[in-house]
Amino acid sequence: MYTPLFENGLYGRLRQQAGQLWQDYVDHPFLQQLAAGTLPKPAFQRYLTQDYLFLIHFARAYALLVSKLRTLPEMRTATASLNAIVAELPLHVAYCTSWGLDEEQMAAQAEAPETMNYTRYVLDIGYSGDALDLLAALLPCVAGYAEIGLGLLHSPDTVMAGNPYASWIRNYGDEGYLTGVQSAIQLLENVGQQRGAESRFAELSQIFTTATQLESAFWQMGLNAS
Numbered sequence: 001m002y003t004p005l006f007e008n009g010l011y012g013r014l015r016q017q018a019g020q021l022w023q024d025y026v027d028h029p030f031l032q033q034l035a036a037g038t039l040p041k042p043a044f045q046r047y048l049t050q051d052y053l054f055l056i057h058f059a060r061a062y063a064l065l066v067s068k069l070r071t072l073p074e075m076r077t078a079t080a081s082l083n084a085i086v087a088e089l090p091l092h093v094a095y096c097t098s099w100g101l102d103e104e105q106m107a108a109q110a111e112a113p114e115t116m117n118y119t120r121y122v123l124d125i126g127y128s129g130d131a132l133d134l135l136a137a138l139l140p141c142v143a144g145y146a147e148i149g150l151g152l153l154h155s156p157d158t159v160m161a162g163n164p165y166a167s168w169i170r171n172y173g174d175e176g177y178l179t180g181v182q183s184a185i186q187l188l189e190n191v192g193q194q195r196g197a198e199s200r201f202a203e204l205s206q207i208f209t210t211a212t213q214l215e216s217a218f219w220q221m222g223l224n225a226s
C-alpha cells in the first residue's frame with residue numbers, strides 16, 4: 001500500500017478482518033476494466049446514475065452522524081465530510097453530463113436494489129446504533145475509494161493514455177483527497193477510544209464487512225448493465 005494510513009489502528013484492523021471480501025471490493029472486475037479502459041460505457045453510465053442517488057442518501061447518513069457526536073471538534077470533522085459530499089454533487093453532475101447524463105434524468109431514475117440495500121443499511125446502523133457503529137458502516141466507502149484511486153494510479157496494469165476513465169481515476173487517486181480521508185479515519189479512532197471499540201470489535205467488524213460487501217455489489221450492479 002502507498003500509505004500506512006490504511007494499515008494502522010482500529011481502521012487497519014477492521015480492514016484486515018474483512019480479509020478477502022475487502023480485496024474483492026478494491027480489486028473488483030469493474031475496476032479492472034475501468035483501469036484498462038475497456039469497461040463498457042453503459043456499465044459506467046449505470047454506475048454514475050446510481051452513484052448520484054447513492055450520494056444523496058450518503059449525505060443523509062453523514063448528517064445523522066453529526067447529530068450523534070458530542071464534541072464540537074468531532075462535529076466539525078463530520079460536517080466537513082457532509083459539506084464535501086453536498087458540495088461535490090454539482091461536480092458529480094457536471095461529470096455525468098460529459099457522459100451524456102443529465103440531472104433531471106438521473107433524479108427520476110428508480111433506485112437499484114443494490115443502491116437501496118447499501119444506503120438503507122448504513123442509515124439503519126446509524127439509527128439503531130451509536131456514532132461508532134455508524135462510522136464503521138461509513139468507512140469502507142470513504143477510505144476504500146482513496147485506496148482504490150491510489151492503487152489504480154500506481155498500478156502497472158492501469159492504462160491512462162486514451163483511457164476514457166482517466167479523469168475518474170485521477171480524481172480518487174488525488175493526494176488532496178487523502179487529507180479528507182485521514183480526518184475521517186482519525187474521527188473513527190477518536191470515537192473508538194471514547195466508546196470502547198476494543199470490547200465491541202466483533203460487532204464493528206461485522207458492520208464494516210457488511211458495508212464492504214455492499215460496495216462490491218454496487219460495482220457488480222454497474223457491470224450487470226453491460
Ligand SMILES: Cc1ncc(C[n+]2csc(CCO)c2C)c(N)n1
Nearest residue numbers: 051054081084085141142145180218
Ligand atoms: C458507491 C460509492 N461508494 C463510495 C463513494 C465515494 N465517496 C462517496 S462520499 C465520499 C466522501 C466524500 O468526502 C466518498 C469518497 C462513491 N462515490 N460511491
